Amino acid sequence: MILDEAWRLSPSVALRPEPFGALAYHFGNRKLTFLKRPELVRVVEQLADHPDVRSTLDAVGVPEGQHPAYAAALEGLADADMIRPRSEEDR
């Protein structure tokens, strides 16, 4: 369950702010992804600052009812290596 895990933005990814949210570009695999909500951008940016995804969502103010949708979005980003699991040494 990704909500209980520790994640962070992938080091090869840059975020470019846009009116709809942000463009995420992965310099390694050259994938371009659109983060379609400003809240999602804040979540992705702050993943590394919190012990797990759930507390990140809480900190950004995402209502609990939307947690599953955000978890699905983050899993999609993980598949494209936009975000990475945080290992012990990252902490």
Place this chain on the structure above:
Amino acid sequence: MKLVEHFESGLDAPICLTWELTYACNLECAHCLSSSGRRDPRELTTEQCEAVIDELQRMQVFYVNIGGGEPTIRPDFWHLLEYAVNHQVGVKFSTNGVRITPERAAFLASPACGGYVDVQVSLDGATAEVNDRVRGPGSYDTAIRALANLRDAGFADAKISVVCTRENIGQLDAFAALAEEYGATLRLTRLRPSGRGADVWDELHPLPEQQRELYDWLMARGEGVLTGDSFFHLAAFGEALPGLNLCGAGRVVCLIDPVGDVYACPFAIHEEFLAGNVLTGGGFQRVWQDSPLFADLRSPQTGGACAQCAHYDGCRGGCMAAKFFTGLPLDGPDPECVQGYGEHSLNELSLAGARSIPAASQDHSRAVPTRNQPVLLKLMTRPPARPPVSDCAENPLAGWTP
């Protein structure tokens, strides 16, 4: 607001920027969209190019598509490539392969390029016969040699970039086999009537049944095949192909030409679509964000004659450049509209004697053809009105018509 609507109203910086580094080219392809051949003496200097890259880095334009002309014949090309990569601007460059030697291939595969470089080798026929007719004698061998050099140097995933024409649609499987052989990815794009393409479009653009063949092939075998988002007009056949499926001109794409002029899209090198120049105050960013032309392209479009069509949501009226350079109104159907409306409009205009193709506003074609000129561009030869006269003609009145 849906994402596509955000794109239509324009982003703070382009997603996909094409930068033609030079109009100079060793080839004279019949359909060259930038009418390339001769170097323009006003071409941006190395320092000016570096300044553009610095600005792209600031604007977070993550990669540029570099083309020409043949970009690799600029003496500072390899320097600019490294400069861009070192400034977080990835490079995808298009080449006919002429300078992709084993040494250059090894450089491209090396850590110096850090995997930030993509190479697209242009090939418009899966056989020398089909390719060289359009791109000129020897160009097939040059491209294949480049692909072999890249593969042998361990460069992963080069692209074979094909402009789909009436003469090569039947070779799609053969192109896929070539890609397989060279460890490359196939990229298919649309022939545009831009540049010299205007002269050969009527003869080379895919026939209606070939459009269907292409669409069916992409649906069946298109996974992993890149299309540069260029076939969105085919969405009117039914299911949309992957991609943004909208005209990105001035909204999410644009072109910087060799002298720094900024055009709405790579297929629209014409004063009508000229937004400004990167050398004027404020540079590229000011042009992108403030040009009245781009503001106009980002304003809501009505769809004109196409708005009532059931397929409008799929094809969004098609390609602006294709309409402009075939003499069709911009708010009407695409000339290759799969419902046949574009062809109908073209026929009506022609019958009324009202089809006028806009004159080119610039042309860097070679004034004197070279041995590289493709067959398609051979000068028209008119049958002689009377028998030719030679120095040894016997009749003293030969060549004299009363």
